[in-house]
Amino acid sequence: MxxxxxxxxxxxxxxxxxxxxxxxxxxxxxxxxxxxxxxxxxxxxxxxxxxxxxxxxxxxxxxxxxxxxxxxxxxxxAGLLSQLKASRLTSLMLLLTLIVAGATGLGDNFSIIRWLSFQDFQIHGDYVYFASLAEMLESGQWWRLVTPMLIHFGILHLAMNAMWYWELGRRIESRQGGFMLFGLTIGFSLVSNFAQYLTSGPSLFGGLSGVLYGLLGHCWVFQRLAPCPAYRLPPGVMVMMLVWLLVCLSGLITALGFGAIANAAHVGGLVVGCATGLLGGALARARR
Incomplete structure (x- = not known):
């Protein structure tokens, strides 16, 4: 025929x-x-x-x-099992995050957290002493550059980050594949962690928020250059996330007693995510 x-x-x-x-x-x-x-x-x-x-x-x-x-x-x-199979990398990342959350007691088990934090630390009384980052890297502890994304402090912190990673990760995995999602996750974690370290100095921080802002920026800019259904976010999502970022930057959340916010990690993730979205969207547009 x-x-x-x-x-x-x-x-x-x-x-x-x-x-x-x-x-x-x-x-x-x-x-x-x-x-x-x-x-x-x-x-x-x-x-x-x-x-x-x-x-x-x-x-x-x-x-x-x-x-x-x-x-x-x-x-x-399809049910949840089929969705998990269709988004293997997204599912594995969330499973690893949940395992770490359980092992660290959602921020209470410092004996495990210190092996995943950006810098090793010791607690003596009311003081926290951080080891030198250069010494950590010289001793081969390169995993510290990305593993802070696995640390979460509290169930709400974990639930919100896991929900958004499931939403954004599946979109990228379906459109650009698991390897791309893995590369973006590691890259965004690296940039956001360094941004936080350079801004605040030695400190204890963690969570997927910097990665999430990177994934959000990637989808947003990619969609504007090379429109595709997978990256078409619900109306108002980008505005809501940017408003939340500005509220956090204002210091209001910390002043209300909800804890310190890793603002530099959020901004760093968003900037590099927009950059990768610009590159990926431009390449996709050129191929069309």
């Missing part, structure tokens, strides 16, 4: 959501590039008409839709 041209669109049009819909529906297709345009082909004129009508209704994709006569597809309504 010969291939029938269904759509011919400019390269700037994002077909990723519609392509994902066709994959979910097990529709055979191929996409080619001709004269600066992307062309979608399917076998047979009857299927071509169905797919053309489907695009008119759902140009960005709709996981709940089935073609006439097709058996319902279970994947869009």
């Amino acid at each position: 010969s291939a029938i041209e269904v759509l011919r669109l400019p390269l700037s049009v994002d077909l990723s959501g519609f392509i994902e819909l066709l994959r979910r529906l097990d529709v055979p297709f191929r996409v080619s590039e001709e004269s600066g345009e992307q062309v979608l082909w399917v076998p047979g004129p009857q299927l071509a008409e169905q797919v053309r009508g489907l695009y008119q209704r759902f140009p960005e994709g709709d996981p709940q839709f089935q073609l006439p006569g097709q058996a319902p597809h279970e994947e869009p309504r």
Whole structure:
């Protein structure tokens, strides 16, 4: 059966959501590039008409839709186990975070925290003595540059960070893969931890917040340059997170007695996340 041209669109049009819909529906297709345009082909004129009508209704994709006569597809309504399998790196990172939270007693077990903190420390009475970062690195303790992201102080701190990592991590893993998410997580942790250290000096800090602001900035800028359904955040999310960042920077949260906030880590993560989003979005836009 010969291939029938269904759509011919400019390269700037994002077909990723519609392509994902066709994959979910097990529709055979191929996409080619001709004269600066992307062309979608399917076998047979009857299927071509169905797919053309489907695009008119759902140009960005709709996981709940089935073609006439097709058996319902279970994947869009998959349970938690299927979601975990589809987002393996996101799930593993959260599992590791939960294990560390349990081992550290959510910030109470300093004997374990001191092995994951940015700098080793000793507590003598009311004083905390931090070891030199240079000495730590010279002795091979390079893991300290990123492991503070695993330390959380309190159940609310853990719950909020885990929720946002699950939300943002899955988006990036589905769009750019687990290796990219892992690289971004490690890179954002490294930058945000150094930013906090350079700003506050030797201190005890931790949490995924710096990484989360990095992932948020990455998705936000990437989406503006190369729109895709995976990175389309709900309206107001970016505004809410920026407002929260400004509230934390004002010192209000600390003044109210809710503890110190690693503001430099948040800002550092957001800046480097916007940078990676700019690079990734520009490359994706150029490929289109």
